[in-house]
Amino acid sequence: MTVTATGSASNPTGAAQALTVGEWMARMDPVPPPALHGRLCELVAPWAALPVQEVPEACLDAGEGLLDALLTSGSTSRATALDLLAIDALVTYAFQAAADNPARLEERAARAMARIAALPAAIQE
Numbered sequence: 001m002t003v004t005a006t007g008s009a010s011n012p013t014g015a016a017q018a019l020t021v022g023e024w025m026a027r028m029d030p031v032p033p034p035a036l037h038g039r040l041c042e043l044v045a046p047w048a049a050l051p052v053q054e055v056p057e058a059c060l061d062a063g064e065g066l067l068d069a070l071l072t073s074g075s076t077s078r079a080t081a082l083d084l085l086a087i088d089a090l091v092t093y094a095f096q097a098a099a100d101n102p103a104r105l106e107e108r109a110a111r112a113m114a115r116i117a118a119l120p121a122a123i124q125e
Contacts (some may be wrong), residue, residue, distance in 0.1 A: 021051075040086055062090050
């Protein structure tokens with residue numbers, strides 16, 4: 001089942017009934033493994049009260065922030081595995097949620113690629 005941010009035909013229950021970003025994360029169906037789900041909820045907590053329509057941007061912002069932090073710190077050990085999975089999941093969920101608005105999908109993808117390609121900001125300056 002596809003996770004969506006709004007009530008679409010691809011997921012008529014669960015996350016589709018959410019009103020906020022936080023509720024959307026809490027109601028994901030299927031639910032990711034517990035450790036990953038907990039990390040995802042932690043990472044989007046700053047955006048949790050935003051309307052559910054903000055899920056794509058909240059996930060991209062959270063993923064970008066964490067990726068920037070990992071790249072800046074040079075973290076490449078196994079200890080960062082959960083964070084790397086979380087970044088991948090956040091970007092995936094951002095685009096799954098954004099699929100409810102296909103007219104903006106291409107523009108959103110181009111902007112996300114440009115933002116991610118510009119990381120890490122601290123090293124490039």
